Amino acid sequence: MGIYIFRRTLYAIALLFVISLVVFVLFSALPFDPASLTCGKNCTTEVIEANRIRLGYDLPMWEQYVKFLQGIFIGRDYGHGVASFTCPAPALGYSFFRQECVTSLLITALPPTIWLAIGSVTLWVGTGILLGIWAARRRGGAPDHIINVLTVFATSMPTFLTGQMALTFLIGKFGWIPPPDYYEPYQNFPKFFSTMFLPWIVLALPGLAIYARLTRGFVLETGSEDFVRTARAKGLPEKTILWRHTLRPALSPLTTLAALDLAFMLGGAVVTEKIFSIPGLGRLTIQSVIQYDLPVIVGTTILAAAFIVVANLIVDILYSVIDPRVRLK
Amino acid sequence: MSYLEVKDLRVAFPTDDGLVQAVDGVSFNIERGKTLGIVGESGSGKSVTSLAIMSLLNRKHAIISGEVIIEGKNLITADEETVRSYRGHEMAMIFQDPMSSLHPFFSVGDQVAEAYKVHNDVSDEKAFDHAIQMLDRVGIPEPAKRASDFPHQFSGGMRQRAMIAMALCNDPSLLIADEPTTALDVTVQAQILSLIKDVQKEFNSAVIVITHDLGVVAEVADDVMVMYAGRVVERGTVNDIFYRPEMPYTVGLLSSAPRLDQVSDRLIPIEGQPPSLLRLPAGCSFAPRCFAKSHVNGDACDTTMPELLQTRPGHDVRCHLESSARISVAKQRLAGEN
Numbered sequence: 001m002g003i004y005i006f007r008r009t010l011y012a013i014a015l016l017f018v019i020s021l022v023v024f025v026l027f028s029a030l031p032f033d034p035a036s037l038t039c040g041k042n043c044t045t046e047v048i049e050a051n052r053i054r055l056g057y058d059l060p061m062w063e064q065y066v067k068f069l070q071g072i073f074i075g076r077d078y079g080h081g082v083a084s085f086t087c088p089a090p091a092l093g094y095s096f097f098r099q100e101c102v103t104s105l106l107i108t109a110l111p112p113t114i115w116l117a118i119g120s121v122t123l124w125v126g127t128g129i130l131l132g133i134w135a136a137r138r139r140g141g142a143p144d145h146i147i148n149v150l151t152v153f154a155t156s157m158p159t160f161l162t163g164q165m166a167l168t169f170l171i172g173k174f175g176w177i178p179p180p181d182y183y184e185p186y187q188n189f190p191k192f193f194s195t196m197f198l199p200w201i202v203l204a205l206p207g208l209a210i211y212a213r214l215t216r217g218f219v220l221e222t223g224s225e226d227f228v229r230t231a232r233a234k235g236l237p238e239k240t241i242l243w244r245h246t247l248r249p250a251l252s253p254l255t256t257l258a259a260l261d262l263a264f265m266l267g268g269a270v271v272t273e274k275i276f277s278i279p280g281l282g283r284l285t286i287q288s289v290i291q292y293d294l295p296v297i298v299g300t301t302i303l304a305a306a307f308i309v310v311a312n313l314i315v316d317i318l319y320s321v322i323d324p325r326v327r328l329k
Numbered sequence: 330m331s332y333l334e335v336k337d338l339r340v341a342f343p344t345d346d347g348l349v350q351a352v353d354g355v356s357f358n359i360e361r362g363k364t365l366g367i368v369g370e371s372g373s374g375k376s377v378t379s380l381a382i383m384s385l386l387n388r389k390h391a392i393i394s395g396e397v398i399i400e401g402k403n404l405i406t407a408d409e410e411t412v413r414s415y416r417g418h419e420m421a422m423i424f425q426d427p428m429s430s431l432h433p434f435f436s437v438g439d440q441v442a443e444a445y446k447v448h449n450d451v452s453d454e455k456a457f458d459h460a461i462q463m464l465d466r467v468g469i470p471e472p473a474k475r476a477s478d479f480p481h482q483f484s485g486g487m488r489q490r491a492m493i494a495m496a497l498c499n500d501p502s503l504l505i506a507d508e509p510t511t512a513l514d515v516t517v518q519a520q521i522l523s524l525i526k527d528v529q530k531e532f533n534s535a536v537i538v539i540t541h542d543l544g545v546v547a548e549v550a551d552d553v554m555v556m557y558a559g560r561v562v563e564r565g566t567v568n569d570i571f572y573r574p575e576m577p578y579t580v581g582l583l584s585s586a587p588r589l590d591q592v593s594d595r596l597i598p599i600e601g602q603p604p605s606l607l608r609l610p611a612g613c614s615f616a617p618r619c620f621a622k623s624h625v626n627g628d629a630c631d632t633t634m635p636e637l638l639q640t641r642p643g644h645d646v647r648c649h650l651e652s653s654a655r656i657s658v659a660k661q662r663l664a665g666e667n
Contacts, residue, residue, distance in 0.1 A: 229424070231432070233417060235448060
């Protein structure tokens with residue numbers, strides 16, 4: 001078991017290195033000169049060249065990558081003398097545009113995205129599973145059909161449409177919900193909640209259908225298994241049969257999916273964050289793209305990839321806990 | 330008074346192609362301490378009968394009528410909660426495939442303990458201790474250690490022992506074993522059968538063993554009921570059925586199976602296939618396959634379903650043929666002649 005986790009972890013770390021390399025190479029290959037992007041239109045060649053040296057863009061590419069990796073582990077110093085500055089480890093680069101280390105930008109933008117991701121994923125996984133169970137129990141009945149239609153409808157609506165409509169009508173025209181004004185939950189919870197409420201729902205809608213459909217399928221399929229008949233033959237109440245015996249086998253696939261969905265959401269919800277002015281990773285990403293702020297884009301990309309890799313690692317380990325047949329001796 | 334009375338039990342499944350009458354008017358009684366063997370081919374209605382007794386058929390998909398009376402209580406008309414309190418407590422069931430019948434995600438001990446806990450107000454620890462005792466009782470070595478194992482870590486025979494432990498943990502008065510040995514190795518089959526016999530003696534329960542294997546019936550049953558196409562075609566003591574069979578179908582079953590206690594030249598299979606329950610023959614369901622049909626005058630076999638009538642006390646047969654004629658036809662057939 002320990003060896004298994006160890007091997008999985010090594011594998012994940014190796015994967016992260018490969019990802020960082022690919023991302024780094026891709027962005028270095030872009031037809032932009034990162035040094036000339038560091039100052040506006042009226043820029044002298046001297047300033048550009050000075051920045052090039054200061055930010056290390058004059059070095060050969062492999063050396064840039066080595067410095068980049070070094071920065072992650074031991075931090076990175078830029079320039080010399082009075083104009084020098086340091087990004088402490090784990091440094092993912094320096095945004096000349098924002099005059100800030102990428103890591104500190106990411107750390108500032110992370111909490112709103114985390115709240116957004118946790119809230120919406122919980123909402124869509126929870127509601128999806130409940131709807132799926134309900135549909136399965138009323139198979140062929142009205143709830144089954146209604147849930148089917150509604151979930152397809154919800155999936156077909158892109159967030160830029162639902163989000164924009166929510167903003168225009170619920171916040172703008174009717175004024176039922178105050179305009180978004182982001183605060184951290186521990187600073188001002190009512191404002192936090194009223195800001196996040198709509199984005200949670202908007203983000204949750206498309207995900208609902210997948211969980212509802214999957215759960216419905218699982219409940220119907222497992223419901224006809226012999227071991228469910230055994231549970232009934234023991235005289236267990238229907239509630240126990242459903243929640244303990246029927247849904248238990250669905251736990252591994254649903255956990256896997258939910259963990260990966262959460263990891264994906266932690267990478268930032270670009271459209272929703274933009275619409276509802278949430279200062280998260282998604283908004284940071286889209287702003288950086290518009291501003292050609294390459295170091296930040298590299299940083300957010302690697303962070304998003306890291307979430308996925310770590311989620312996969314956690315899922316692998318969870319699997320052996322959830323399913324005794326996978327449990328290794 | 331009989332412990333279990335089944336009266337005119339009928340189960341039908343509506344399908345897109347029509348109504349499938351899986352069980353058609355089955356009646357029998359069974360006392361505590363006795364074992365009834367129900368024999369028949371696939372689709373003869375034997376499993377559906379047992380599931381109907383346990384009320385394990387989904388009422389949404391099955392039309393059930395008749396009576397299943399346990400000590401005066403009719404379970405067919407009882408409410409779900411009453412039936413639930415009987416299941417696993419008064420009556421318990423062992424299924425054919427112990428691998429798929431055990432939950433793959435819970436330890437064997439937990440599963441047995443759960444069956445005990447649901448009918449007894451005890452702590453989890455107490456229930457688990459009881460489970461270990463039951464596992465010990467059914468012959469699982471090192472039960473305290475093996476109780477925390479999962480079904481996939483058990484062998485086939487051990488799994489069926491665990492199923493039996495689960496079924497017996499509330500000391501049920503009725504035990505139904507649906508093909509309990511079919512999925513097991515031959516060497517293990519005998520162990521499981523003798524275990525069922527032992528626990529029956531110990532708990533003095535009524536046992537119904539459902540099987541297509543005549544060897545199993547000969548081993549454990551006191552009485553035997555032969556089913557064909559949803560109906561009982563012959564019923565009697567185990568000696569009646571094995572030594573004085575009268576219904577041609579029973580005779581056909583016996584002559585198609587090897588026996589150690591009688592010399593016969595060859596095995597004679599029953600021709601043809603069991604009829605589709607959607608398109609039963611107009612007369613006797615067995616008529617299209619019956620080798621004794623030529624001995625019946627007229628076309629009674631093809632037009633009317635014979636009644637299940639007593640031929641001797643405790644021995645009932647469903648056949649148009651006269652009793653004496655049935656016996657002589659049966660003797661010829663069992664001697665290996667057509």
